[in-house]
Amino acid sequence: MSGIAVETLEVFIRFWTTTTPALPEPVAQAAHAKATECYEAFITALGRLVAKGPKLRHAILEDADSAEARE
Numbered sequence: 001m002s003g004i005a006v007e008t009l010e011v012f013i014r015f016w017t018t019t020t021p022a023l024p025e026p027v028a029q030a031a032h033a034k035a036t037e038c039y040e041a042f043i044t045a046l047g048r049l050v051a052k053g054p055k056l057r058h059a060i061l062e063d064a065d066s067a068e069a070r071e
Helices: 003-019 025-052 056-070
Strands: none
Touching: none
16 A cells, blocks of 8 residues: 555544544444444455456556547
């Protein structure tokens, strides 16, 4: 992951965790269960994407190369 992407993610996470209020306990338990379910689905989808390729950065580089060639 590029440096700027890592920094952006870090700032987002810091912002999110400091501005999101805590949930009452019964709601928090349900939210945690749902978050776990969503996280597992995300990891599964990410695994498929990484295994499949090509990477987004490759597509961006190809687009940039094409743009340079047109100029």
